[in-house]
Amino acid sequence: MPRALSIAAEENSSQAASYSDLIRDHVDQGQILSARRLLEIAFEQGLASPDLDLWQRTLAPPKVVSVEASPAPADRSREFRWLEKESQALRGQWVALDGDRLLAAAESLKAVLAQLNRMVPRPRALVHRID
Amino acid sequence: MILTQKGREFTCGSARFHDSASSHLEPGSKIFIRFRVAPLDQEFLALLDTGATWSILDWEVAELAGLHPESGQRIRYSGRWGTIEGSVVPCLFRLPADEGESLEVEGSVFVSTDWRAGNFIGYRGFLERIRFALDPGENRFYFGPCD
Numbered sequence: 001m002p003r004a005l006s007i008a009a010e011e012n013s014s015q016a017a018s019y020s021d022l023i024r025d026h027v028d029q030g031q032i033l034s035a036r037r038l039l040e041i042a043f044e045q046g047l048a049s050p051d052l053d054l055w056q057r058t059l060a061p062p063k064v065v066s067v068e069a070s071p072a073p074a075d076r077s078r079e080f081r082w083l084e085k086e087s088q089a090l091r092g093q094w095v096a097l098d099g100d101r102l103l104a105a106a107e108s109l110k111a112v113l114a115q116l117n118r119m120v121p122r123p124r125a126l127v128h129r130i131d
Numbered sequence: 132m133i134l135t136q137k138g139r140e141f142t143c144g145s146a147r148f149h150d151s152a153s154s155h156l157e158p159g160s161k162i163f164i165r166f167r168v169a170p171l172d173q174e175f176l177a178l179l180d181t182g183a184t185w186s187i188l189d190w191e192v193a194e195l196a197g198l199h200p201e202s203g204q205r206i207r208y209s210g211r212w213g214t215i216e217g218s219v220v221p222c223l224f225r226l227p228a229d230e231g232e233s234l235e236v237e238g239s240v241f242v243s244t245d246w247r248a249g250n251f252i253g254y255r256g257f258l259e260r261i262r263f264a265l266d267p268g269e270n271r272f273y274f275g276p277c278d
Binding site for chain 1: 173
């Protein structure tokens with residue numbers, strides 16, 4: 001690489017790193033709009049780096065990608081009543097509920113989902129940890 | 132029921148919320164809404180927290196959803212619980228409706244291997260592009276896309 005290009009690439013990399021640090025400072029302080037603006041400025045200046053690309057993915061505003069009717073909408077009122085009245089005996093555990101039926105309970109979410117996976121038909125449960 | 136504003140749809144769907152599910156860091160009534168996070172096909176509850184900068188997933192949920200801190204930018208997230216280290220990573224959320232239409236959102240969420248205190252739905256990366264309203268009389272959470 002010619003020396004002039006090499007110097008330009010180093011400067012680009014250095015400036016991109018500075019912007020990345022600045023963006024992180026803003027994000028750490030919860031100043032997300034400012035962080036997004038800094039990222040825009042960095043790109044407007046032609047800076048590029050994998051770190052800036054990762055910030056772009058991290059800070060991208062959310063996007064609604066679909067709005068559709070649920071094939072089998074579930075009213076979870078019975079699950080909520082169960083949580084209110086029956087859950088205290090299972091504090092610290094993950095529970096899976098279908099209506100007012102307790103389908104599974106375990107100390108780990110992984111164990112609860114494994115129990116659900118073994119059921120036929122596989123239920124669409126409400127899963128929650130009882131604090 | 133779909134809410135309207137000046138004749139235009141404000142929300143597309145709604146679901147009942149729960150307001151006394153657990154102590155969840157501190158005692159008292161909170162609003163818990165239902166959500167799903169891809170690729171998991173079960174529903175979870177999250178505390179609706181408009182004061183939280185980011186949504187947070189309990190580490191057990193995040194891990195099983197394949198949302199690992201290594202795939203995002205490392206940040207420090209400070210809240211009333213203190214400061215924790217983790218990452219903000221992209222994810223696909225769903226708000227299931229029991230009336231009207233469900234909403235699917237490409238957003239981002241904070242994940243940390245240290246976080247075992249439940250799920251929170253926060254503003255940046257999720258709620259900031261959603262219209263929402265609460266009916267405490269019916270315990271109903273209304274939501275819709277913010278065009």
